[in-house]
Amino acid sequence: MIRRTLLLLLLPLLPAGLTGWLHPRQPDWKQALNPVPVVSIARLRASPAAPTLWIDAREPALYARGHLPGALNLSETNWEANLPAVIDAWTPRHRVAVYCDGGGCEASHAVARRLRRELALTQIVILGEGWQALAPAVTPPR
Amino acid sequence: MIRFIFLGISLASLAHAGLVFEQTRVTLELAKPVERLDAEFPFKNTGTAVVTVTNITASCGCTVPALEKKNYAADEKGVLKVRFDIGDRQGPQNRTITVFTDDGASHTLSLIVNLPMRSLIVPRLLLYRASDTGDKTATVTYYHDFPVEITALTSSDPAFTVTSAVEKEGAVFKLTARLVNPAATQPARSTVLVRSRGASGLVSLDTYYLRYEPAAPAP
Numbered sequence: 001m002i003r004r005t006l007l008l009l010l011l012p013l014l015p016a017g018l019t020g021w022l023h024p025r026q027p028d029w030k031q032a033l034n035p036v037p038v039v040s041i042a043r044l045r046a047s048p049a050a051p052t053l054w055i056d057a058r059e060p061a062l063y064a065r066g067h068l069p070g071a072l073n074l075s076e077t078n079w080e081a082n083l084p085a086v087i088d089a090w091t092p093r094h095r096v097a098v099y100c101d102g103g104g105c106e107a108s109h110a111v112a113r114r115l116r117r118e119l120a121l122t123q124i125v126i127l128g129e130g131w132q133a134l135a136p137a138v139t140p141p142r
Numbered sequence: 143m144i145r146f147i148f149l150g151i152s153l154a155s156l157a158h159a160g161l162v163f164e165q166t167r168v169t170l171e172l173a174k175p176v177e178r179l180d181a182e183f184p185f186k187n188t189g190t191a192v193v194t195v196t197n198i199t200a201s202c203g204c205t206v207p208a209l210e211k212k213n214y215a216a217d218e219k220g221v222l223k224v225r226f227d228i229g230d231r232q233g234p235q236n237r238t239i240t241v242f243t244d245d246g247a248s249h250t251l252s253l254i255v256n257l258p259m260r261s262l263i264v265p266r267l268l269l270y271r272a273s274d275t276g277d278k279t280a281t282v283t284y285y286h287d288f289p290v291e292i293t294a295l296t297s298s299d300p301a302f303t304v305t306s307a308v309e310k311e312g313a314v315f316k317l318t319a320r321l322v323n324p325a326a327t328q329p330a331r332s333t334v335l336v337r338s339r340g341a342s343g344l345v346s347l348d349t350y351y352l353r354y355e356p357a358a359p360a361p
């Protein structure tokens with residue numbers, strides 16, 4: 001009885017495992033197990049050893065209204081158009097910090113994941129606070 | 143009191159007069175890559191006077207809005223057609239179209255398109271340092287329109303040579319880049335264009351980047 005119950009419980013693991021292994025849209029396990037770190041602006045400023053390349057992951061219209069001085073705009077919607085400028089600005093000494101609106105916005109996570117995957121960046125972080133917190137401290141672009 | 147209520151209702155209806163779009167956001171999900179797509183934003187002039195569309199702007203040159211005419215009589219319906227030239231774009235796309243009318247109103251419309259991943263090059267950046275002498279490789283994987291063939295591979299900087307080799311017939315290719323002069327003292331940057339053609343004849347262009355950073359001169 002116990003053996004049969006165990007067999008019934010374990011049997012679904014076989015198709016589940018195969019699906020997880022072979023499914024064309026399987027999750028990115030490497031990414032899921034090793035997410036891009038989220039840091040605070042205070043922590044970022046406390047470790048100023050590496051120059052920071054700021055990436056604003058919001059939509060271009062929001063970026064145009066105001067952004068961190070020197071930040072480059074790179075979002076999922078303008079990826080191909082704006083990636084060359086990011087690559088031009090990046091050097092191996094740079095630490096890349098990605099922000100979006102803040103308050104749990106997903107854009108910075110998506111852009112940071114994609115930057116790490118496509119450019120094999122090792123020094124990349126997501127800014128936890130986001131633009132909502134940064135905006136009062138910076139001068140809007142002219 | 144009744145007069146004020148009537149005035150309020152009248153003002154409210156006036157505020158809604160003019161062009162009213164059935165939906166201001168159109169979302170399209172594509173299962174396979176295409177060169178372009180068309181979206182429609184139907185509208186109606188709910189006012190009592192003729193409305194003239196004075197200007198239409200789009201957030202990207204790839205998005206072309208078109209109207210059959212500019213003037214719409216009271217109660218007349220129309221359709222704003224939007225053509226989106228996809229080119230080599232993939233992944234989520236968000237385009238904004240703004241319609242301006244002579245009654246001073248502007249209407250912001252969103253076209254959201256989820257494009258399928260057509261291809262992926264990993265990594266997109268290969269970095270050579272002064273100590274690097276060997277070849278470096280990237281892999282391009284195509285997800286649709288099999289079999290895909292690479293028709294051209296070009297480096298914008300002759301400091302690098304690039305070649306491709308089949309890893310999985312019609313789907314996965316290894317892209318190998320070689321620094322011509324590993325002892326060069328000048329930095330080099332190259333954009334590599336990977337042209338491909340799918341089974342349907344659809345031609346695509348992918349890019350990846352090469353960079354050489356020579357050793358810093360001794361102080």
